[in-house]
Amino acid sequence: MSGNRSEFEQGLAEMLLEDKENVQRVLESASEESIASTIRMGVEQGRQQVRRRKSRLAVHMTASAVIVLVLLTACIRVSPAFAELVREIPGLTGVVELIKGDTTLTSAINHEFIQPVNKSVSKNGYTLTVDGVMADQQRIVIFYTADGQGVSEDMDITDYKVTDGYGEPLEALIGSSYYAIGHTELEKDDATSIHDMMDIMLGEGVPVPGVIRFSLKLGGEWHEVDIPVDHSRFEELREEITLNKEFEVGGQRFLIEKALVTPLQASVTIRREPDARIRANSFIKLALVDEKGRRWETKGGFGMLDDGTTTLTFQSNYFEKPEHLRLVADGLLLSLKDQKFVINTETGDTLETPDDRIRLTNVQSSSSAIELSIEATRLNELEQFYGYWLFDHKAVFHDASGTEYTLLDHDGTQSTSRGDADGSGFMYEAYYSIPNKPYKQPLTFELYQYPGYVEEPVNVVIK
Template sequence: MNREAEKDWEEVLQALRNDRQQLEHERNEPSDVELDAVIKTGLKLGGKRLVRMKRRRLGLQMLVSAICVFMLLTAFIKVSPAFAAMLRDIPGFSGFVKLIESDTTLQSAINNEFIQPVNKSDSKNGYTLTVSGIMADDQRVVILYSGTGPGVTKNTQVKKYVIQDEHGKEIVASIGWSHFAENEEVGAMYDKFDIVMGDGHPVPQTIHLEVNLEGQWLAVDIPVDHSRFENLKEIIPLHKDLEVGGQHFTLKKAIITPLQISIDVETDPSNVKKSNGFIKLALVDEKGRRWDTKGGFGMLDEGMTIHFQSNYFEKPKKLYFVADGLLMSERNKKFVINTETGETLETPDSRFQLKSAAGGSLTVSFSDLDETETGYGFWFFNYGATFRDASDKTYKLLDKEGTQYSWRPTETGSDAEAYYEIPVADYVQPLTFDVYQYPGYVLEPIHIELK
């Protein structure tokens, strides 16, 4: 960027600093509503300044997206010129804003300059994969990437990929992605891989990423600078017992890092009922700020590690583990059906019935689920479960792409259907399935002080 453009850039940054100082003077502790209003106002003001600047110099058009990022994510944070330059040097960074703004942890990480530029690409046959940057700590890695090429649009989704470590081994982790189709660039897609490492498995020194973009495989090796997150971890021994619905649990420890909070939960093996999950689980601090759960490793009934949004940079003085109750169901329940007549002979709840059975396809209906039951998924049959016919011969569910569910809202909650595939065989009727989970709960507030 030449001197004139750099001068224009500094003018915009200084205007943003002035806006921030005025806002801080007027509002020491803005509410969420006030903050939303300030951000919207800031975006409008920033847009007006940019209109005037664009008339003077067309080269400033490249700054529009970056300014929107700053107004959205740093309205109350000191704008570092060095960090501003770093974001400016990440190609297409504005295309990732919609992927980040729904995750308070990633917003906080950006505000605290916790991002590593990568800017590496691979191109073949007119297709290009670009990894713009990553956010990483010793538990979680978020990869921001984009793709262009023939047939690629903002709606393109990557469904085939390979993620390996520097030794060519697939990483042990849960991997999610968050497609958002509202970027402005024509012929480009933006997405992120959200990687949470399994317990005892460190973040690789280098991540080898391969994606299939419209039939073309592309690969980028991503270096991970571990020095950026060395010693950025707080471990809190807990050993806190809690009881809800007659079920007993122990919170063993909490690990707080810039991108995630993990809490190990031990479940009492003598619990009578099956524990399927906490209701509206979150962490709350002394100011009432809330960090929601984002899943975890394991199943609660067997003990699990639960992950939450991180408050590492907020440094709360107090932290509480809160929930509205517990999802739970009876153990050792059966679902017995006759696939020839369509009858349901035994079910844990009359609301759960066989809807249809034809050609090896089973549809199980769940009716009159209330609002609480609607808000959470469940595995009616366990993944890869077996079942028996009347001759006691054992068969296995055909899990081609996992269990599929559909939901239909009602006035009081929802109705749902689960779809299963079983082998086509000459069964001796009826068929007996072991029920793994089903909707059920108790509402009892949980409030445990962690620190």
């Protein structure tokens, strides 16, 4: 037994050493500016393709985001208990790679908060194996391995389903991030096995099913595994704090209703008092901070901040057991309501805008739709990390005759973000589709959100 433990630990040490050497090569070949730019782009691209309210979110790791994980590789540590599990279920080796950079999952692993599954299904030379699952009242993480010829080429995974044991979809945000098993880029391209995880953030009040049905399409065939979830592992592990505390920032009033901390996620429910003039878009650098200055950053949330009540999610501090906790932010992103954006889609001109940084930049027509590209340029450091809903979901607009039309919905709003070409700041570009109709120009839209902010510290005691 001791020989096996030594062999595993030696393998883990070799893996970390290899990653450390890779980090050094990256740092030697890249400037400080390019690394910072890459990290910024990776963070922003992870926020693209967000679907509104109760829709699902599919987040796929992009090449520019990989460096963020590489730089954090050498920080990972696993407990002897988890090492024992790896020996029992070899597929769990991939968990070490997948949780890099996620302090919550790393902490959970080191507190043995994982349920081994080790269930497989094979069809036509392809195999789906669910290696393990983590679950609490707010978040479920499924770790799995896919094997088969060319799986790494097909792993821009969109063909998956996550339901309860009766086939009913879960009301949740779902993300994915994988790595191919291989040592060089060429080997990864030809890899026949990948490790992946499905990260599922449940909507508020959505119960964790006793069985989760995970389906993945490999080689054109659906592979389906039923995953039993042991509720006894987490049902008592929660800290709920009733607050009802008011605070104000930028003249906008908010009420923190409650906080919930579980092993895989912390959440804070906030209600905003209505304001007919100003739309609150997002807090700036929102985090939970304890008495030692440790920060747990926000990961997003459910609902739009200006809609009334929203649940904001954070990395969890459950296993750290802080004595005191505060909600902090550097300010608030906000914009005026009822602002017109007037364009001519025949000439490509922007005729009216509340901010001259926001303009129509491209118009492309097809038989059924007109595609619009709208840019917000010269964004500063505080404005750049938010994915603005320049137009509301399925917003109504009208032409010069007063006829009303509705934006088309092509799987949510698509957007990109990058540095301005002239180095003057950052650029955010959103893409929208409208019906291809014989409009009487110009067309008038209402800007739902656009860049603007107030710097004013937020510091509210949670406990």
